[in-house]
Structures are given as structure tokens and as C-alpha cells.
Amino acid sequence: xxxxxxxEALTLNPLLNAITEDVxxxxxxxQLNYPQAISLASGRPDENYFNIEEFPEYFGIYVDWLxxxxxxxxxxxxxxxxxxxxxxxxxxxxxxxxxAKDEQIEVAPEDTLxxxxxxxxxxxxxxxxxxxxxxxxxxxxxxxxGITHLSIIAGYQVExxxxxxxxxxxxxxxxxxxxxxxxxxxxxxxxxxxxxxNPTGNAMPLENRHRLLELADTYGFLILEDNAYxxxxxxxxxxxxxxxxxxxxxxxxxxxxxxxxYPSLRLGVLVANQQVxxxxxxxxxxxxxAKTKGYITVNTPSITQAVFGGILVKNNFSxxxxxxxxxxxxxxxxxxxxxxxNEYLTGENNAWAKGISWNIPQGxxxxxxxxxxxxxxEEVIICAEQHGLIFTPMSFFYLHEGGKQQIRLAFSNVxxxxxxxxxxxxxxxxxxxxxxxx
Ligand SMILES: Cc1ncc(COP(=O)(O)O)c(C=O)c1O
Numbered sequence: 001x002x003x004x005x006x007x008e009a010l011t012l013n014p015l016l017n018a019i020t021e022d023v024x025x026x027x028x029x030x031q032l033n034y035p036q037a038i039s040l041a042s043g044r045p046d047e048n049y050f051n052i053e054e055f056p057e058y059f060g061i062y063v064d065w066l067x068x069x070x071x072x073x074x075x076x077x078x079x080x081x082x083x084x085x086x087x088x089x090x091x092x093x094x095x096x097x098x099x100a101k102d103e104q105i106e107v108a109p110e111d112t113l114x115x116x117x118x119x120x121x122x123x124x125x126x127x128x129x130x131x132x133x134x135x136x137x138x139x140x141x142x143x144x145x146g147i148t149h150l151s152i153i154a155g156y157q158v159e160x161x162x163x164x165x166x167x168x169x170x171x172x173x174x175x176x177x178x179x180x181x182x183x184x185x186x187x188x189x190x191x192x193x194x195x196x197x198n199p200t201g202n203a204m205p206l207e208n209r210h211r212l213l214e215l216a217d218t219y220g221f222l223i224l225e226d227n228a229y230x231x232x233x234x235x236x237x238x239x240x241x242x243x244x245x246x247x248x249x250x251x252x253x254x255x256x257x258x259x260x261x262y263p264s265l266r267l268g269v270l271v272a273n274q275q276v277x278x279x280x281x282x283x284x285x286x287x288x289x290a291k292t293k294g295y296i297t298v299n300t301p302s303i304t305q306a307v308f309g310g311i312l313v314k315n316n317f318s319x320x321x322x323x324x325x326x327x328x329x330x331x332x333x334x335x336x337x338x339x340x341x342n343e344y345l346t347g348e349n350n351a352w353a354k355g356i357s358w359n360i361p362q363g364x365x366x367x368x369x370x371x372x373x374x375x376x377x378e379e380v381i382i383c384a385e386q387h388g389l390i391f392t393p394m395s396f397f398y399l400h401e402g403g404k405q406q407i408r409l410a411f412s413n414v415x416x417x418x419x420x421x422x423x424x425x426x427x428x429x430x431x432x433x434x435x436x437x438x
Contacts, residue, residue, distance in 0.1 A: 018152050023145050023396045026377065034384040038422045040409040041380075041390045043198060043365045045259045047413060049326050052262070058310030059303070062091075065313045081302045087290040089114025090302055091309040095269055097317040102231070104244045105253065111273035111286050113293060114300045118226060118256040118268035119146050120293070123154075125224060125252055125270065126189070128285075128292045130156050135188040136180050140168045142397030144198045144226065147191050157185070160399040165359065167204030168192050170211055177219050187221045189252075194242055195230035196364020199397045199408040203362055206239040213242060216250035222274070228256035229364040231323055234331040238363070249274045252285075257308065259365070259412075260319060265304045330365065336416040337367060337409070340423035345430075352434055353427070365412035368394065373433050374404045386432075389425040 027041045063081075067074045089095075092109035099105040099112075115121040130137060132155050139147055141160030151158040159180070161173045168190075177187045192212070194204035204212070216223050225242045243253035253271035261267070274285040293299075315322055338360065345353040355372035375393040384390045392410070394403030411419055 013153065015153050015155055019149050021377070021396050023392075026380075026396075027390070027392065030380060030384055030390055034388070034390065037384045037388045037390050038414060038418050038425070039390040040411060040414065040419075040422055041392045042413070043259070043410040044413040045263065046326065046329060049329075050262060052264070055307050058307045058314065061310035061313050062306040065309070081306055083302070085299045085302045085305075087294040087299050088112070088286065089300055089305060091305045091312070094309050094312045094317065098312050098319065099255070099269070099271070101318045102320055103255075104240055105271065107271055107273050110284065111271060113270040113272075113286060113289055114305055115268045115270050115293070116297050116300050117258060117263075117266045118228065118254040118270075119150075120297060120300075121254045121268050121270040122147055122150055122224070122226075123296060124289050124292050125254075125272075126151060126154065126156055127296075128289050129222070130188050132156055134184070134186050136185045137189045137191060138173065138176060138180075138187055138221075139191045139399065140193065140197065141399050142199050142394060142403055143191065143399075144193060145397060147224075147226070148397075148399055158399065161190075162402075163197065163200060163202065165202055166208050167194055167197060167202055168208075168212070170208060170215065173212075174215060174219075177215075177221070187219060189224050190216070190221050191224040191226065192242070193226045193228070195227055195238075196232060196361060196366070198228065198364075199366055199392070199394060200368050201359060201361030201364055201366040202368075203364075204239070209239055209242050209245055213245060213248070213250055217248055221250075223251045224254065225251050226254045226256070228259050231260060231319070232327055232330050232365065233363040234327075234334060235362065243271060260323065261308070261311065265308060267300065267304055267308055330412060333411045333414070333416060333419055334361060334367070336419045337411050337423065340420045344423050344427035350427070352431060355434075356430060365410050367409050367411065369407040369409065371405050371407060371430065371433070375407055379433075383426075383429045387425045387429040389422050389429065391426070 031039050063074050063077050066077050091114060092112045095112055095114065096107055096109050099107065115124065135157065137151055137156055137158045138161050139158055140163045148158060159176060161176050162169045180187050194209060196203055212223065223242055227241055230241060243251045255269040257265060257267040270289065272285045272289055275282045276285045278288060341358060344350065345356055358367055358369045361367050380390065380393060392408045394406035394408050
């Protein structure tokens with residue numbers, strides 16, 4: 001395509017300008033610009049647990065399993081894995097066994113879609129369910145920017161609901177729904193990350209989960225539950241997901257496999273067991289979602305689905321065992337982080353730090369630090385340059401404004417030793433800031 005004269009302005013999607021900060025772009029760039037700095041900025045899974053050389057073995061296990069269970073020739077199966085495939089996915093029967101076993105979510109294979117990560121699942125869900133004129137998507141604020149920025153660029157109405165230490169504020173949610181209704185708007189979706197939220201690290205207690213489901217019944221909205229970190233709980237006995245508690249089919253469930261297995265597989269599971277009225281008929285929502293997906297990515301790569309299928313078959317449809325060491329490792333990192341905070345930020349020698357505090361996450365990859373000064377994008381650069389540490393300002397995750405005096409640290413893809421050094425450097429940076437702001 002020949003572009004018009006570059007001096008002529010191209011007419012682009014004006015909504016691109018509504019995204020205040022290209023968070024991912026900025027963080028990638030700063031990591032490239034300061035390669036020596038320790039990065040506690042991105043929630044990447046720990047690469048020490050990657051074994052991609054095992055992929056061919058898993059692929060073979062899947063082919064053998066399908067050959068045995070379906071009676072087809074392995075050669076024919078291999079050929080079909082090189083072809084276009086079903087929009088809903090090809091390993092749905094295996095995935096529902098995993099959901100039942102590990103997460104107590106009981107659904108039929110036809111109620112699921114295997115998607116290109118949960119990011120695609122969000123695109124499919126929003127574009128299938130929402131109309132731009134009347135529907136409002138309520139999101140936790142702060143939230144994972146994948147949902148926020150997608151909704152904005154695609155022109156959907158998205159509004160924030162504050163989160164507190166227990167996840168989305170149910171009081172504010174109800175107020176917001178009533179306010180939307182008073183303006184003639186329809187709250188269609190409420191997006192939440194109940195387990196070890198990105199970015200705060202907080203989790204939603206069981207009673208709040210029940211109450212949120214009740215509110216969905218009362219006000220007739222659907223909950224979009226995003227679970228990317230649920231199994232990374234530091235102790236046993238954690239609440240079930242909203243989907244597992246969902247007796248009235250109010251929840252659309254997004255299960256990312258990026259943190260659990262590999263982001264490079266680009267696999268997510270979308271669970272939608274609702275029936276909806278469409279064209280005067282009741283139809284399965286999952287069928288409509290599959291129709292939409294057909295026009296987005298056609299189908300999720302069969303090759304990566306086969307690898308995941310092989311992982312499930314080999315592990316008897318449960319990822320618990322293979323994730324045990326990863327969970328132990330992330331808990332040890334959280335413990336190291338808290339120990340380093342205690343060493344460098346509390347106690348008599350560190351009286352200067354008394355205005356600094358943090359939450360204590362019970363799972364996941366993130367922690368929030370509260371500081372008595374504003375943390376801007378420029379501060380990230382200063383800290384990287386002068387102290388060799390990269391963090392993320394919490395304000396990046398707010399829809400409009402907020403979190404100006406908060407920092408998100410992601411501690412998943414660094415060693416315990418690096419964490420200790422990072423907290424030491426953070427304390428050095430804080431000292432300069434407190435001195436400057438006194
Ligand atoms: C809460 C949350 N949801 C979804 C994603 C993206 O998941 P996926 O790689 O499955 O698209 C992330 C990635 O960081 C996340 O933190």
C-alpha cells in the first residue's frame with residue numbers, strides 16, 4: 001500500500017489519543033534502555049520453570065491420546081493439526097476435565113472456547129456482548145490495562161469502580177450501577193480479577209464473592225472474571241473462583257495459561273455457559289462467541305493446543321503437581337521481599353521511612369507500596385538511571401486519575417538475591433525523594 005504523502009495527516013482512530021499512557025511500550029523501552037537495572041516492572045512468569053524442549057514430547061502424547069481415544073490414524077491426526085480448525089478449539093474436552101479437577105468448575109466442552117490468550121477472550125466477549133450506545137463496562141480501578149485500553153480503543157463505554165484491600169468496592173459498584181441506570185445506561189459487564197489482582201496483589205474474600213454474585217442477579221449484569229494468578233496462592237484453603245460459585249450463570253470466566261504455563265503458548269480458556277436471546281431465539285452464548293472469534297483469529301493455533309493437550313494428558317488433567325515448585329518459589333520471593341522491606345524500610349535505623357507502607361499479598365506476582373510523594377513516569381527513569389531499579393507507578397493502571405503515591409512491584413521473574421538488592425536500591429531512591437520533598 002502506498003501511504004499518502006507523510007506530511008499529510010492520516011486519519012487514524014481518534015480514540016488512540018484517549019489512552020493516556022502506553023504502559024507496556026514505556027516499560028519495554030525503559031528495560032531496553034537500562035539493561036543493567038533490576039526490573040520489578042513486569043509480571044512475567046519465572047523462566048527458570050520453562051522447558052520448551054519438552055514441547056515435541058507433549059505434542060506426541062496428544063497425538064497418541066487422540067489416536068487411541070478416537071481410533072483415527074496418527075498420520076491423519078498430524079495432518080489435521082496442520083490445518084485450519086474449529087473456532088471453539090480442539091482440546092475443549094480435555095480442558096473441561098482440568099477445570100473440574102483443579103478449579104471445581106463443571107461445564108460442558110461446548111461451553112468453552114480455547115482462545116489466543118485471555119486478551120483475545122476479552123476482545124471476543126466485549127465485541128459479542130456490548131453495544132457502544134447504551135452498554136457500560138464497569139472495571140476495577142486500578143485494573144489490568146489490557147481490558148481498559150482495549151475497551152477505549154474499540155469505542156466501548158468503560159467506567160471505573162474503586163478497589164480496596166478486598167478487591168472491587170461493592171458499595172461503590174452498587175452506587176455506580178444506580179448512577180448509570182439514572183443516565184439511561186445499561187451495565188452489561190463488570191470486570192474483576194478476584195485472585196491476587198493485577199496490579200494491587202489483593203484478593204476478594206469469599207463473602208464478597210457471594211455478594212457480587214447476588215448483585216449480578218439483582219441488577220442483571222454479567223461478571224467477567226479474569227483469573228491469571230489464582231493458583232499462585234501462598235497458603236492452602238483459598239476461596240473458590242466466582243465461576244465455581246456461580247449457580248445462576250452470571251459469570252463469564254477467563255482462565256489465562258500464560259502465568260500457569262507459558263505466555264508463548266498464547267492460550268486462554270473462555271467459559272460461557274449462558275443462553276442468550278438472539279434473533280428471536282435462545283442460543284448458546286458460546287456459539288455466538290465462536291462466531292465472533294472466527295472473524296478475529298479464525299481459530300487458535302492447533303499446534304499450541306496440542307502441546308497443552310499433551311501436558312494435560314501427561315499430568316492426568318491437573319496442573320497442580322507441575323505448579324507446586326513454581327508456587328513454592330513465588331512464595332519464597334514474597335517472603336524475601338517482606339524480609340528485605342523489614343531490613344531496609346522499618347526499625348529504628350530506618351525511622352526516615354515511617355511514611356512508607358505496603359500490603360501483604362497472599363498470592364500472585366504483585367505488591368503495592370504506599371509512599372508520601374508523587375511517583376511519575378519521570379521518576380521511573382530517574383530511579384532506573386541513578387539507582388538501577390525499574391518499578392511501575394500505580395497511576396498507570398487507573399482509568400482516569402489515581403494511585404499517584406503508590407508503586408507496583410512485580411517480583412515473579414527475579415531471584416531472591418535480586419529482590420534483596422532491588423529493595424536496597426529502592427530504599428536508597430526513597431531516601432533521595434524524602435530528602436528532596438522535605
Ligand atoms: C489480570 C491479567 N489478565 C490477563 C493477562 C493477559 O493474559 P494472556 O497472556 O492470557 O493474554 C494478564 C497479563 O499480565 C493479566 O495480568
